[in-house]
Amino acid sequence: MPITSARSSDDPYAGFAWTTSLAVMGLESLRQGLSVDIDTEETAAILETAQELELLSEASQLPAGAQAQATGPEVRRSFYTLVAIAQDRPTPAAPPELDRVGSELRQIHGKLVSQRAAEIELSSVERAQKLCLELLENLNTRRRKASL
Amino acid sequence: MDSSWQVRCLQDRIQSLNSEIARVRQKDHPYPEPNAIFRTLLAVLSDRQSRFDKAVKRYSSAGRERLLEETALTTATQLDEIAEAFGLADRVDSARIPFEILRAVSWVASSILEEACRVAVRLDGAYNYSIVSCRRRFTRLRWNKFWDEATRELGPEGRFTILVLGFPSAHANSILLHALAAHELGHLVRGRFTEELEEIRTKAVEAAKHRHSELLQEYILDNVRRREGVLGRDAYDESSRRMEARLGQLADDWLGEVFADLVAATLVGPAFLAAFDEIVLELGKPSLTHPPGTLRRGLVKEYLQQRLQKVADDAVWSGVLQREVASDPLFGPREVDGDPDRPLYSVGQTICREGLRELSAVAMRIPSPLETADLKKIVDQMEDHIEHLSPPSAGLDDSAPITPDEFWRLMYAGWHFRLNDERFAEFKTNNAWDDGNAEHVIGNLVMHALESMELRHQWQKYRENKE
Numbered sequence: 001m002p003i004t005s006a007r008s009s010d011d012p013y014a015g016f017a018w019t020t021s022l023a024v025m026g027l028e029s030l031r032q033g034l035s036v037d038i039d040t041e042e043t044a045a046i047l048e049t050a051q052e053l054e055l056l057s058e059a060s061q062l063p064a065g066a067q068a069q070a071t072g073p074e075v076r077r078s079f080y081t082l083v084a085i086a087q088d089r090p091t092p093a094a095p096p097e098l099d100r101v102g103s104e105l106r107q108i109h110g111k112l113v114s115q116r117a118a119e120i121e122l123s124s125v126e127r128a129q130k131l132c133l134e135l136l137e138n139l140n141t142r143r144r145k146a147s148l
Numbered sequence: 149m150d151s152s153w154q155v156r157c158l159q160d161r162i163q164s165l166n167s168e169i170a171r172v173r174q175k176d177h178p179y180p181e182p183n184a185i186f187r188t189l190l191a192v193l194s195d196r197q198s199r200f201d202k203a204v205k206r207y208s209s210a211g212r213e214r215l216l217e218e219t220a221l222t223t224a225t226q227l228d229e230i231a232e233a234f235g236l237a238d239r240v241d242s243a244r245i246p247f248e249i250l251r252a253v254s255w256v257a258s259s260i261l262e263e264a265c266r267v268a269v270r271l272d273g274a275y276n277y278s279i280v281s282c283r284r285r286f287t288r289l290r291w292n293k294f295w296d297e298a299t300r301e302l303g304p305e306g307r308f309t310i311l312v313l314g315f316p317s318a319h320a321n322s323i324l325l326h327a328l329a330a331h332e333l334g335h336l337v338r339g340r341f342t343e344e345l346e347e348i349r350t351k352a353v354e355a356a357k358h359r360h361s362e363l364l365q366e367y368i369l370d371n372v373r374r375r376e377g378v379l380g381r382d383a384y385d386e387s388s389r390r391m392e393a394r395l396g397q398l399a400d401d402w403l404g405e406v407f408a409d410l411v412a413a414t415l416v417g418p419a420f421l422a423a424f425d426e427i428v429l430e431l432g433k434p435s436l437t438h439p440p441g442t443l444r445r446g447l448v449k450e451y452l453q454q455r456l457q458k459v460a461d462d463a464v465w466s467g468v469l470q471r472e473v474a475s476d477p478l479f480g481p482r483e484v485d486g487d488p489d490r491p492l493y494s495v496g497q498t499i500c501r502e503g504l505r506e507l508s509a510v511a512m513r514i515p516s517p518l519e520t521a522d523l524k525k526i527v528d529q530m531e532d533h534i535e536h537l538s539p540p541s542a543g544l545d546d547s548a549p550i551t552p553d554e555f556w557r558l559m560y561a562g563w564h565f566r567l568n569d570e571r572f573a574e575f576k577t578n579n580a581w582d583d584g585n586a587e588h589v590i591g592n593l594v595m596h597a598l599e600s601m602e603l604r605h606q607w608q609k610y611r612e613n614k615e
Binding site: 010024067071073086139 | 199202203206207212214215218219221222223225226228229233285288289290293342346347349351353354357385386388389390392393394396398399402406443
């Protein structure tokens, strides 16, 4: 970090937003029956988004009033993300939904890497895409506000 | 918004950014590092362009407008980040940059970070001193694949970085300012002690919250946002979560700054504070990311008294270690500057004080170049050379191995000479110089010494390999 508080660091949520947008694109290809169009980065983004959703779920279950001293930089970072994106819009989902979609994304990823895309259920693709899109909207709203 | 218009704007922005980076890349750069950064950025840009084009096609059917809209916004964010990163490297070839310092800084950075490092220097339009590790920044942005490809020829994959050292344009020739590199490298060294630092942080935050529970309660109540449709209890919970997040981030940042200060004090003693005084104008003003200068100075002093007693007691440093500001705004009236986060600064101060003892124990695991029995003799000798306008490295034993410790001892000696009122006054009188000229000469002598030592180190390494 620079010696004084002038901005020269990157947006902490830019990488996460990009990964989520790649995952949404991969899911769209699945929805349109174009699984052959999904490349390795979109496949990897689906897994990474699953991990992020699970972390967000864990962060949202931290005991009230003790979040600041939670151990683990990743869970804490997810807690900061949750608070940042809930400033102007309702949080996309509650912990059970985050966990469920996280687990569905993991299954989708597993089937993609083992060349069994035909077995992926359309309903889980649509559910996952809906949640990821809402998350992306929250991240983008925060960014838009910050840049004003 | 009309989506076709938005798509066209974004495509034009991509083209324009691409042209600008390619134009600067074509300039004749004296060193290969900026080219590696430009190659990475062009590769990211090309990837984002093809993915955006794919999104435009994929989301062209009815009912998919929201998807396109959000992808466009995310791509725009990526372009902002590319432009920011480009800003790190587009002024690295100014003729005013002292390129001679690059190899010496790379050498010491590689040693302390245990990672192969190269350094690029840029003049910062802002009045600031910073070191950015490209590998770490690009990894956070998920650009690591492009970074690895662009730097394959420069260093070992995975553990290689380019550090972009930024310092104020107005101080382009101030070599002594680079004592601040010790603080900035201190930030990057944190990764070596993640577990210990996490534990210290947890305990310090817990203790501080306990001590300031009433103040924090007031802060939560002051910041409850009452809105239609939101129950009072929910609004209170929301405010409480916001406080927890702000305090958590403040604890991360403040403890990070204090730890970097302790690492810097380990490497160059109070010399980095002297350099810090050249840059930071508002010693007493805290922010959510930086603790106030007065607090940092006090904590460094305590650490030095514990670890490097002789350095802390050296009269030359007393002014640097004891500098105070007229009033400490931490405890001033709230309405003066209207900063709503003021209560958190008091908690932050307690967090730093609570963490100091254990942070010091971690910093003590880093060997100090100043922890040598003949420090006084070495510094005296270097100062004698400066006094006689000879590079302070001239007196070093040729047969002994040259290590990065010499870099930090030189910085220490340069500042020690500058702050020794009697000696500096005599130096000016003997040569009929004013403060500015005399400081410039000390900087030049130190720079020649750094260059000479780095060359000697390379020579020793070459001979060892040959044998």
